[in-house]
Amino acid sequence: MMTMPLDAETEVGDDALLVLYANGDARAARLLTLRLTPRVFAQAFRMLGDRAEAEDVAQEALMRLWKIAPEWRQGEAKVTTWLYRVTANLCTDRLRKRRSVGIDEIPEPEDDAVGPAEALQDKARLDALQAALNDLPERQRQAVILRHIEGLGNPEIAEIMEITVEAVESLTARGKRALAAGLAGRKEELGYEHG
Amino acid sequence: MNMADKSMTERDLDALLAAAAQDTAQAPSADFMARVLADAEAMQPQPAAIVAEPAPRRGMLAGIVAALGGWPSIGGLATATVAGLWIGFSATPTVLPNGLAGLVSGGNTDYLAYLDTSYAFLEEDAQ
Numbered sequence: 001m002m003t004m005p006l007d008a009e010t011e012v013g014d015d016a017l018l019v020l021y022a023n024g025d026a027r028a029a030r031l032l033t034l035r036l037t038p039r040v041f042a043q044a045f046r047m048l049g050d051r052a053e054a055e056d057v058a059q060e061a062l063m064r065l066w067k068i069a070p071e072w073r074q075g076e077a078k079v080t081t082w083l084y085r086v087t088a089n090l091c092t093d094r095l096r097k098r099r100s101v102g103i104d105e106i107p108e109p110e111d112d113a114v115g116p117a118e119a120l121q122d123k124a125r126l127d128a129l130q131a132a133l134n135d136l137p138e139r140q141r142q143a144v145i146l147r148h149i150e151g152l153g154n155p156e157i158a159e160i161m162e163i164t165v166e167a168v169e170s171l172t173a174r175g176k177r178a179l180a181a182g183l184a185g186r187k188e189e190l191g192y193e194h195g
Numbered sequence: 196m197n198m199a200d201k202s203m204t205e206r207d208l209d210a211l212l213a214a215a216a217q218d219t220a221q222a223p224s225a226d227f228m229a230r231v232l233a234d235a236e237a238m239q240p241q242p243a244a245i246v247a248e249p250a251p252r253r254g255m256l257a258g259i260v261a262a263l264g265g266w267p268s269i270g271g272l273a274t275a276t277v278a279g280l281w282i283g284f285s286a287t288p289t290v291l292p293n294g295l296a297g298l299v300s301g302g303n304t305d306y307l308a309y310l311d312t313s314y315a316f317l318e319e320d321a322q
Contacts, residue, residue, distance in 0.1 A: 021235070021239060022239075022240055023240070024239060024240055024241055026236070026239075029235040029236055029239050030235075032235065033228065033231050033232040033235050034228070037227070037231050041221065041222070041223040041227070042222070045220075046221060055223070055227050058223070058227075058231070059227075059230065059231060059234065062234065062235070063234055066234060066235050066238040066239065067238060069239075069240075070240055122214065125211055125214070126211075126214065126215055126218055126220065129211050129212070129215055130215075144212075148209075148212040148213075148216065149212065149215055149216045150216075176205070176208060179203075180203040180205070180208050183208070183211075184203060187203060192207050
């Protein structure tokens with residue numbers, strides 16, 4: 001993993017960095033990459049459940065950001081909101097293509113880690129969660145990921161998904177109910193004995 | 196056993212989602228980060244000449260010349276000045292019947308008195 005020193009530069013806003021980037025500042029290119037790539041990649045990974053595809057989508061979303069940088073108007077939209085929306089749309093396109101290709105093409109969650117029993121159970125739980133996320137209707141999955149994985153507030157999710165805050169609340173509530181039901185069959189296997 | 200018993204508790208689900216948010220599986224690899232940075236650098240606009248070429252320092256004379264329209268104008272101005280001087284000298288017999296000599300030699304007192312009566316005392320002193 002690349003690390004970034006916690007210096008004053010981390011206080012500079014994304015949009016200011018984007019302006020610096022457009023002016024040819026090499027440090028801005030590095031800082032934006034370090035700051036934004038993990039967020040975009042995580043969103044795409046959870047949406048698609050596949051690293052290689054998530055990398056393609058994240059790379060494409062960021063390419064679009066680099067391209068639009070010279071025309072970026074400061075204060076008009078949050079860079080991350082714009083980027084989450086682009087990523088969401090690219091994921092939707094991918095999922096649509098998959099549906100037209102056939103359900104067999106959906107990659108299974110990766111299972112290549114070996115470790116102590118506890119780590120295995122954690123991994124099994126996370127894999128089960130990913131499988132349950134993959135089964136959610138796309139809009140519910142989007143809302144749950146932005147709310148619970150990316151940790152965004154409902155107003156920002158509403159902006160990203162171009163729906164009302166109430167619609168976001170409804171999507172996340174239904175999404176979570178569906179996740180809980182989806183994981184129900186594996187409750188004991190995953191070590192959730194109570195409840 | 197009803198449906199609520201079968202599904203996961205909300206607390207367990209929230210804990211699982213929180214664990215997923217911290218999961219390193221969703222962290223991009225260093226290779227991928229390097230690829231994104233390479234894109235960023237390749238697509239970055241080249242820096243504009245941030246420091247403009249310094250303007251040459253100008254002295255006061257150069258400033259005046261520039262204000263008057265540059266050296267070509269100054270040439271015209273010099274010609275006009277010389278011509279004016281020549282006309283001034285050559286025209287004196289017409290304007291001053293006694294020429295320049297008449298101004299600086301005899302009749303000074305008359306001339307001063309003519310300009311202003313307050314100079315009349317000079318005429319008296321002279322006599």
